Amino acid sequence: MIVMIKNRGFLVIIVLLLAMSFTNSQAREQTAKQVVEAFQAKLLTVMKQGKSLGFQGRYKKLGKAIDTSHDLTKITRVVIGREWAKLNKEQQQKLVNVFTELSIAAYAYNFKEFSGESFEFDSEEETTRGGVIVHTYLQIPDDKEVKFDYMMKKKGESWRIINIIANGVSDLALKRSEYTNILKKDGFDALIIKISTKIETYAK
């Protein structure tokens, strides 16, 4: 009988633990909107501390934020389009690495100061292909607002940004046009050199 009670107690603890871990994982799993808002909040914080952080400081902080909110492997793959399949595994990995570095460096370089900007959520829309588009506005004091649409796709259990469309101009489409052109005309090594030069310019 004592064993039974002990066993029951043990069972209750296990059930409670399971329930807790379930609710925890539910809480940890952010919606597409939450992922975007967390990233925007981080961006504004870094902009506010922009000058004191310096480029390296901004790079470090934004690097983490971008890594947890963007799917940079997928973005690289889409940017390269059909050329992706022509690259070997090492080249693909190299491209993902430099592209990631470039994306973080571009953010760290361009978002270096704060002058009262804020982001405002507008709406959320499901796409036919199982994605979500989060519509937001960047409010700039004494200037026209800029529409920012974030295209989201699921990576495993979490939502990730795969494209940002500012006032109708798709970042992914711009990059795809540039990158595929350079790949076709000048080849893989030339593309890597060009990206690396840009990263160096940003870091100066």
Add this chain to the structure above:
Amino acid sequence: MVYQNKNRILQTLSIFLALSILLLTGCASTNGSIVSVDDPYEEVNRSMFYFNEGLDDYVGEPVSSAYNFITPNFVQTGIGNFFNNLKDINVILNDLMQGKFLQAGEDTGRFLLNTSAGLGGIFDIASKIGLKKHNEDFAQTLAVWGVPKGPYLVLPIIGPATSRGIPGMVFDAAANPATYIPIPIRSLELLNMRSNAKGTLKVIKEGALDPYLFTRESFLQLRQHLITDGQSELENDLDFDFDDEEVDNKKTKFKQVADDLNTTGRLLEKMGNIFNNSSKKIDELGGRRFKSY
């Protein structure tokens, strides 16, 4: 003599035409492959783009920097507002031609308010009270009427355009009162525009791997966004690439299903054999019983 002159003019014209046709057709086929269907004259456009960039580096940028240095921000805003207010006349005309009557009403309200209370348009009071500025021009109207955009062109000094944009620009210039303001005052508008574009131009120069392609793609996308008033399909051309990945995933899944079916088939075959054997045994048993009877 007059006849000879006419002939010479005709000759020069025809040579010029022939040369430009050769140049254009030549460009369409040079370089081996045409990357963008929107830009068949890429080579000419590229040289014009670099010419404009050079001109901007040597003239536009220094003059605009000097203007920035001597003109306080609030004066620049006032100048920008003044010319933008005059452009609202174009916006209203194009609203009407596109059948956007409600928007035309709002824009008329904007224009009247800014012209009167905004002291001739120097202050943009309408925006402060929530009457947003719309962006309409005759090139957009032509698009709404179904005129195709035609090839992408880089014009000297003016910059990016499509062939549909050229009549658009002519009409808008004719309908804009600013066109009839003496040139020295009008040049303020250009200076102001260049000064406002400073940030964008810096981003392109610093960020683009290929500034020509960056400018072309963003120009074409932005125009499409304006024509459709932001309603253009957001995704679209990128689906294709997701397809690639999805097809890969589906292929893997199909392979798994096929493997599973194979295994199931083999199992069924085995079961069939077992049943066969069993029925044989049953038959044998039955046969023996018959015999025993």
